[in-house]
Amino acid sequence: MAKSIGILTGGGDCPGLNAVIRAVVRRADAAGWDVVAVREGWRGLVEPIFEDLGPQQVSGILPRGGTIIGTSRTNPYKLEDGVERVLQNFADRELDALVAIGGEDTLGVAARLYAEHAFPVVGVPKTIDNDLSGTDYTFGFDTAVSIATEAIDRLHTTAESHNRVMVVEVMGRHTGWIAVMSGIAGGADVILVPEIPVVYDEVTEAIRKRHARGKNFSIVVVSEGCELPDLADAGETDQFGHVILSKRGVGEVLGREIEERTGFETRVTVLGHIQRGGTPTARDRVLATRFGLKAADLALAGEFGQMAALRGDDVVAVQLAEATAQLKVVPPEWYDVARAFFG
């Protein structure tokens, strides 16, 4: 009987997931292994929900956004007998390896299963947030930044025509990578990220400075994860304990504050899931494809507990434990690039 690799996608969907799935299936198939889709992230191993996945099923999916095998934020460690069910269902389906494609949460579960049960898993780093240490870039990030940059470009025209301040709220949860990169690329006048405390006086000072030199509009990019002085905690959390940030309304609170303090008409745009939708950029397709091949190679070779990662221009293997130990935050040098254009 041929050996089998299970594959799952967990956490928020992100452009490039299907490119990874395709690459894993193609590599495994060439080596004479079968691939089994574990549907909807870790839920597919808890329940279980399996589906055979061959070259035919992955044909034509390279440019497609989302994930053809579904995803969820299921955390087996938060469910009664969740981990036991994962281990039992994996054994019952006679899988030899698992490729887990995910961010800090999905890969955190993978790292723990490997450490505690020698579970035969390899990881692939996905997230539009780009906040995983161990890899220079995650796939999905480039697409999200491109979408946010285009939105900032488009908002410029309305800002300029109406003499308005336009606040753009972007995703990123704990880190400001999307805000910083899209803000630099889009020429934002102020960029606010969770790594740096927000000081309203500095924000309004930058906007006033622009207006004083004849620029009657401003673009402010704010990351959804920023703490603002008077922001209420939305309270609601997912199975990994994360607050659902889109319900906190960072952009709205900031926009109100700017308008009250400066007197300049202000509007707010929340980009939300638009940033995660649709076809991946060419860069993300290529990165996802390379990650998928690397993960398949690790699984075929029985080199578990590792994650495919980008270091410079090379795709290498790093320890899952290392990659999930801490988040990769925006370093001051990057924020300084953004700050050089404030005001």
Ligand code: F6P
């Ligand atoms: O982690 C990816 C991400 O898009 C974050 O930027 C965001 O905070 C979160 O997921 C949103 O999650 P959901 O799609 O469950 O609302």
